[in-house]
Amino acid sequence: MVRLRIGVLIASAAIVFAACGGATSSSAAPPASQAPTTSAEASVQPSAAEASPKDGGRMVVGLPGDMVLADPTLVSDSNSSSIELNVVEGLLGVKAGTLGDIEPVLATDLPTKSADGLTYTFKLRTGVKFHDGTDFNADAVVYNYERQKNAPKELRDAYNYYFGAVFGWAENSNLVSVKAVDPTTVEFKLKTPQSNFIIAQAPLPQFGIQSPTALKAGDADNPDPSKSKYAQGQGTGMVGTGPFKFKEWVPSDHTTIAKNPDYWNKDRVPHLDEVIFRPFADQSAELNALQAGDIDLAQTILPSDVDTLKTDPKYQVVDRGESCNVGHLAMNHAHKPFDNLHIRTAIAYALNKQSYLDTFYAGLAEAADNWMPPASQYYKKLNLPTYNLDKAKAEVAASGLSGDALTLELHYPSDTARPYMPDPKGLAEAIASDLEAAGFKVTFKTAGWRTGYTADEALGKYPMWLLGWTCDWPGPDNFLQTAFFHFDGNKPNPEFAYGPPALKADFDKGATAPDDATAQAAWNDAQDILAKDLPTVPLVHSKPPAAAKADVKGFLGAGNLNEPLYPVWLDR
Amino acid sequence: MLKYIIRRLLGAIPVLLGLSIVVFSVVHLIPGDPIRSLLGQHATPELVVEIRARMGLDRPLYEQYFIYLGQLLSGDLGKSVVNNRTVIDELTSRFPATIELTVGALLLSIGLGVPLGRLAARHVQQWSDGVITVLSLLGISIPIFVLGYTLQYIFAAQMHLLPASGRLDPRLDVHFQTNFVFVDSILALNGEALFDAFKHLILPAFALGTIPFAIITRITRAAVLDVSNEDYVRTARAKGLTDSRVNSRHIMRNAWLPVTTVIGLQVGGLLAGAVITETVFSWPGVGSYIVNAIQDHDYLVVQSTILLFALIFLVVNLIVDIGYAFLNPRIRYS
Numbered sequence: 001m002v003r004l005r006i007g008v009l010i011a012s013a014a015i016v017f018a019a020c021g022g023a024t025s026s027s028a029a030p031p032a033s034q035a036p037t038t039s040a041e042a043s044v045q046p047s048a049a050e051a052s053p054k055d056g057g058r059m060v061v062g063l064p065g066d067m068v069l070a071d072p073t074l075v076s077d078s079n080s081s082s083i084e085l086n087v088v089e090g091l092l093g094v095k096a097g098t099l100g101d102i103e104p105v106l107a108t109d110l111p112t113k114s115a116d117g118l119t120y121t122f123k124l125r126t127g128v129k130f131h132d133g134t135d136f137n138a139d140a141v142v143y144n145y146e147r148q149k150n151a152p153k154e155l156r157d158a159y160n161y162y163f164g165a166v167f168g169w170a171e172n173s174n175l176v177s178v179k180a181v182d183p184t185t186v187e188f189k190l191k192t193p194q195s196n197f198i199i200a201q202a203p204l205p206q207f208g209i210q211s212p213t214a215l216k217a218g219d220a221d222n223p224d225p226s227k228s229k230y231a232q233g234q235g236t237g238m239v240g241t242g243p244f245k246f247k248e249w250v251p252s253d254h255t256t257i258a259k260n261p262d263y264w265n266k267d268r269v270p271h272l273d274e275v276i277f278r279p280f281a282d283q284s285a286e287l288n289a290l291q292a293g294d295i296d297l298a299q300t301i302l303p304s305d306v307d308t309l310k311t312d313p314k315y316q317v318v319d320r321g322e323s324c325n326v327g328h329l330a331m332n333h334a335h336k337p338f339d340n341l342h343i344r345t346a347i348a349y350a351l352n353k354q355s356y357l358d359t360f361y362a363g364l365a366e367a368a369d370n371w372m373p374p375a376s377q378y379y380k381k382l383n384l385p386t387y388n389l390d391k392a393k394a395e396v397a398a399s400g401l402s403g404d405a406l407t408l409e410l411h412y413p414s415d416t417a418r419p420y421m422p423d424p425k426g427l428a429e430a431i432a433s434d435l436e437a438a439g440f441k442v443t444f445k446t447a448g449w450r451t452g453y454t455a456d457e458a459l460g461k462y463p464m465w466l467l468g469w470t471c472d473w474p475g476p477d478n479f480l481q482t483a484f485f486h487f488d489g490n491k492p493n494p495e496f497a498y499g500p501p502a503l504k505a506d507f508d509k510g511a512t513a514p515d516d517a518t519a520q521a522a523w524n525d526a527q528d529i530l531a532k533d534l535p536t537v538p539l540v541h542s543k544p545p546a547a548a549k550a551d552v553k554g555f556l557g558a559g560n561l562n563e564p565l566y567p568v569w570l571d572r
Numbered sequence: 573m574l575k576y577i578i579r580r581l582l583g584a585i586p587v588l589l590g591l592s593i594v595v596f597s598v599v600h601l602i603p604g605d606p607i608r609s610l611l612g613q614h615a616t617p618e619l620v621v622e623i624r625a626r627m628g629l630d631r632p633l634y635e636q637y638f639i640y641l642g643q644l645l646s647g648d649l650g651k652s653v654v655n656n657r658t659v660i661d662e663l664t665s666r667f668p669a670t671i672e673l674t675v676g677a678l679l680l681s682i683g684l685g686v687p688l689g690r691l692a693a694r695h696v697q698q699w700s701d702g703v704i705t706v707l708s709l710l711g712i713s714i715p716i717f718v719l720g721y722t723l724q725y726i727f728a729a730q731m732h733l734l735p736a737s738g739r740l741d742p743r744l745d746v747h748f749q750t751n752f753v754f755v756d757s758i759l760a761l762n763g764e765a766l767f768d769a770f771k772h773l774i775l776p777a778f779a780l781g782t783i784p785f786a787i788i789t790r791i792t793r794a795a796v797l798d799v800s801n802e803d804y805v806r807t808a809r810a811k812g813l814t815d816s817r818v819n820s821r822h823i824m825r826n827a828w829l830p831v832t833t834v835i836g837l838q839v840g841g842l843l844a845g846a847v848i849t850e851t852v853f854s855w856p857g858v859g860s861y862i863v864n865a866i867q868d869h870d871y872l873v874v875q876s877t878i879l880l881f882a883l884i885f886l887v888v889n890l891i892v893d894i895g896y897a898f899l900n901p902r903i904r905y906s
Contacts, residue, residue, distance in 0.1 A: 058743045068655045154626065157611070157619055159656070225656040232657065251657065251665055252856035254742040276742040280854050281864075284721060285737055289854065292728035292736035415867075450867050455608030455615040488616065 070237025088208030088240030097556030117193030117514030138180035303362035327420030335463030346395035420468035460494030650872030670857035676777035689792025711786030836892030
């Protein structure tokens with residue numbers, strides 16, 4: 001069938017399948033019940049069918065958009081991260097093919113933590129060199145963290161997002177100091193204990209260590225990134241220690257990374273000579289490019305295209321395993337009638353989530369029972385209301401509202417597809433149909449994803465809308481707090497206008513817990529509060545599918561798209 | 573002639589100035605702003621205010637306009653607030669792609685449109701005229717994106733005859749020097765890359781060229797028919813000149829004038845069409861750049877790129893006017 005997606009075309013730039021709100025798709029952290037893997041040498045073994053990897057070849061990967069800047073600290077989009085995580089490594093990382101199997105990378109082991117939870121000490125690997133030939137050591141680690149902590153004001157928030165989100169900047173940073181104790185030991189001192197210290201940093205290339213020499217030579221800290229050779233990738237850029245080296249970036253055309261034959265981890269020297277990333281603004285065009293042989297792997301395809309490719313032996317569809325996202329029907333309690341718990345409960349009972357899974361997700365999703373996916377740290381089953389039309393009608397009656405008071409204004413984005421909502425308009429219509437069956441009247445409003453939708457909902461302008469979140473790291477703070485119900489000081493954020501003081505207390509307690517048990521108790525309590533108040537309705541956790549030619553072997557998908565390419569080889 | 577060219581170029585200045593005001597106003601009238609695109613879900617009321625001030629977007633509009641104008645006059649086209657690349661850098665890398673695409677589409681439409689228009693005129697009211705008329709009607713009525721996806725699906729995804737996207741297979745490893753892939757392939761003495769670039773150009777050029785092809789075909793047919801009925805053509809035939817000589821010397825020479833005008837006007841249409849074609853074929857040109865910029869409310873990028881489009885349109889039409897003088901020696905500019 002010829003695929004003609006008019007809306008997507010007209011809004012071509014709406015980059016499909018990027019992480020929510022510009023957040024990188026990254027991941028991390030194990031559920032509390034799982035101890036993080038500590039072996040630095042654990043490598044991904046090919047399956048029996050792929051027992052003899054072949055070295056060599058160039059692979060072309062289709063991404064939903066172009067790299068933004070060649071300095072990982074200045075990007076927060078999933079396209080840049082997908083490229084840069086192959087080149088720049090941090091002290092910690094996440095095992096390929098997993099969401100939260102944390103492992104030491106440039107550190108020799110997970111850090112030791114002081115009893116008060118304020119000091120973390122890392123031992124570093126020796127003999128590791130950056131791609132420019134300079135030495136990786138404790139001074140390089142200190143330089144990298146100090147540079148981010150004291151980033152020029154012009155670069156904060158809009159560009160350098162993650163450091164601020166995890167630690168905060170300059171004198172407001174929770175990171176008091178990073179000190180080189182000796183060439184192979186680094187000590188991090190915190191103002192207050194920070195329970196996401198490991199889980200937040202491990203998956204993000206934004207915490208990667210880059211060559212101080214290259215950063216200085218490329219003017220990487222210029223407050224205007226357009227004037228930085230490093231950020232612009234002009235002959236230099238992302239000089240890390242990873243299995244691939246940055247080769248070239250032809251903006252809007254392609255980015256090439258090449259095998260690092262001197263990679264320090266001999267078990268993980270890449271099989272491929274080069275990987276070339278190409279941006280596609282439109283997913284139909286990307287699928288056609290895969291079928292035409294222009295690309296070898298499409299990082300994301302629409303669930304509606306899965307069946308077409310599954311039946312053709314020339315291609316394979318990659319199931320990404322565990323989900324690391326949530327799609328939800330958001331509500332703002334400052335808009336009536338969403339301040340009414342009966343109304344929110346009625347909506348939750350009215351929605352037939354299973355029918356959405358069947359219609360829009362090609363089976364690659366599960367109905368959500370929490371605001372975070374089951375793979376998240378401290379996840380618990382909440383037994384939220386499930387589809388029951390009678391109960392929905394009863395809750396509407398109990399609300400005491402009728403007539404125009406039951407008219408709901410539903411917003412959806414007009415020009416995008418996201419991993420957690422591949423067809424926003426279709427999903428909005430299905431939801432409206434369910435709500436009308438329960439006695440509501442629904443009116444639609446729509447806006448472009450980048451032309452105001454995400455900002456307007458964040459600023460509290462929408463009463464009810466479709467949204468979701470792809471994890472930066474699979475921790476409760478990243479979903480419950482960062483993505484949804486964070487506080488501005490003591491006030492609930494304007495996006496949802498919801499947040500009882502007890503929730504804030506749990507968030508604060510969980511975020512600053514010095515030990516795992518305290519953190520777990522606080523986050524459990526926070527989830528119970530949410531289940532009781534039902535501030536919005538979680539809908540699905542999806543696994544965005546990837547597709548590749550059948551001869552692409554060893555690719556290890558992860559639900560957060562944090563996918564190192566060193567294990568990949570071409571069976572040609 | 574030189575005076576004429578200088579006068580025309582000087583005349584372009586107020587046009588561009590007026591256009592800069594119009595574009596500036598229209599871009600700022602669109603609801604939303606680049607800060608909201610930039611911050612997305614990270615937006616908070618405080619952050620929006622702070623970054624708006626940081627970028628000077630909180631100043632009065634007229635002040636922003638004069639700052640922009642001052643930058644323009646000093647040769648600074650500004651930079652994107654989204655990826656922070658300067659507009660000059662982006663245009664330097666992207667403009668060659670759009671030029672190759674539009675030139676390809678134009679050559680295709682002239683190469684097919686003029687001969688078919690002549691053929692239709694010579695066999696007017698016969699079946700071949702009918703077939704060509706239907707073809708040109710199809711060409712003008714099928715939207716570019718429908719044709720683009722259809723061509724991509726049939727010739728690339730299913731038949732594997734041509735590539736579906738991009739300008740060059742990146743696996744060929746051609747070093748970009750001029751950003752014109754044809755030129756760079758030749759400079760690298762890489763025949764495989766040259767052939768690959770040609771294959772990549774065919775489908776997008778065809779999708780983009782169908783509307784100008786249809787118009788050129790119709791105009792050529794009408795012009796040839798018109799000229800064929802002139803007295804001097806009848807006289808030429810009466811003198812016993814051969815058919816081909818009458819065609820080339822007397823009919824086409826005169827029929828070229830309206831056709832040339834139309835070709836000049838098509839350049840504007842091609843630039844507009846490139847916006848869609850480049851998106852469908854992942855062609856890294858100025859068209860896809862401006863679509864992204866409009867979506868992001870990237871003011872400076874939109875303003876500068878539209879001004880550049882206008883400048884091109886003005887220059888191409890000047891070239892067309894000058895071309896008249898060569899086609900018709902009776903036309904003299906002073």
